[in-house]
Amino acid sequence: MLTGFLDGLGDHLEPGGEGRLVLSDLAERLGLREPGDLGAAVSAAGLRIKDRLDTRPVHPRASDPTDPLMAARSQETIILWRHTHG
Secondary structure, three states, X not given: OHHHHHHHHHHHOOOOOOEEEEEEOHHHHOOOOOOOHHHHXXXXXXXXXXXXXXXXXXXXXXXXXXXXXXXXXXXXXXXEEEEEEO
């Protein structure tokens, strides 16, 4: 799904336009995605990362000791990526 989104994004951008993607790094923390995969997918789609804005989770599951993923969720970073074409 992620590569499909990125692969088609450039076709929908006006000159000087940007695409935005909000993505958590939880998959990397759980070993489901390699840390460099997003950058490689962005490059392969002919896009460039313009900038990013990071935030930490504030949802209750990030501090819920009954959640088996609490340790990973408490370290999670949620990122707003801004992409341009080229």
